[in-house]
Amino acid sequence: METRLSTGIEGLDRMLNGGLLPGRAYLVKGAPGTGKTTLAMHFAMAGVSRGESVMYITLEESAETLRTDMTRLGFNLNDPHLTIIDATPIGDNYVFMDTFFDSFAKGFDKMVSAIKDELRTRRYTRIVIDPITMVKLTSTDEIEYRRLFLSFLKSMHKRGITLVMTSEVEKTDVEEYLVSGIIELKSFDLEGELVRGIRITKLRGSGFDTAIRPYVISDGGIVVFTDKILTIPSSFKT
Template identity: 65%
Template sequence: MDISRIPTGIPGLDAMLKGGLIPGRVYLVKGAPGTGKTTLAVHFAIAGVANGENALYVTLEEPAENLKTDMRLLGFDLNDPHFTLIDATPTAERYVLISDFFEEFASNIEKMADAIKRQFQERRYTRIVIDPITMLKLTATKEMDYRRAFLSFIKTMMRLRTTVLLTSEMERTDIEEYLVNGVIELKTFSMNGRLSRGIRITKFRGSAFDDAIRPYEITERGIVVHKDRVLTLP
């Protein structure tokens, strides 16, 4: 039986995923700063918008205006009416103005889930991005409490029948990787004195997938994954 798929907006990555992500599930994109996690997440959200879907993007680290400017340079219009951008960053100069968003979305993962459910009272979203989940993990005082809250968050998102993409800058994401349905890892390597970028899928429940490390580039039109090439590490 064929499983329905939704595109990530990056053809080479969709090929690695055997057609795209399985809808209604939660996925993690992990990588060090500068590897392109936010760009990949925007690809995913805008692919839905281009298909007439509603996408909700919660930014917890990069102020919304900066994100809009950076993505505009790559050809992404974040002002589309189908794209809802929530700025939940705690930056000092904007904190007073957007304290409600910070308190609702970023103070802990339980409040994030509740805030998203309230957003669904206004419109249905088929795609959600939380960028990065790292900020919410840092608010947890006990690992076990965070684990329970994260599992509850996943169950809530699945009940909403929405596809969620989380980003993380942490090298160790044991709990998240164990509980989510799929993990995409972005890495940089120094090879022959040059910087190389590699993308690999380390987990994808319910489907076969390409587990090779494929080279990718961040171009003036976003991320390009070279699905027919393998990155050979030294």
């Protein structure tokens, strides 16, 4: 069987028929607070635990809060195999945010060249961009965005790097056509209680579990229950 990469979440690996295909790009979509960062960190730390070098680019949450929040969930972010790049406006490393109001192309190019610089220092195998939405916001030209995004995915693919990007966008967006897989996180109001459901909507080159499975976020991070299906009355959908 071909190699699959663990996401660090057992139930999600099962939904993915064993895990992610290496060298490809994946999108984790969800509304605020659904667990996108937590899922991305599971993926990052699964690589770290195998001795891989992992780059985690944080664009909204400062490295400091990310550390605090994720340490609370039981992740050890001090592992030398993990490089956290703080690309928030107040971060130490202004990857591209200083050009936020410039053209998108300049901003995105800057981020990509910063990533490539870092790639020269180590052989990274996994990269997380959390969230890609921030990059997209600098875009004024849709065609240029597509071109840059695709060439970025290609250059990561060439290096055998598996990419996980988070996205806050609810509606279908251009990235969804370009990535190899999409994982959706949703929360529902079920009789006054918040319930969470995870679903795979796309996975190129593989079969996958098409059901919405319930998941929880607790002290150990995300747990997906693949033996249960989440049935939500349509009137409860949020």
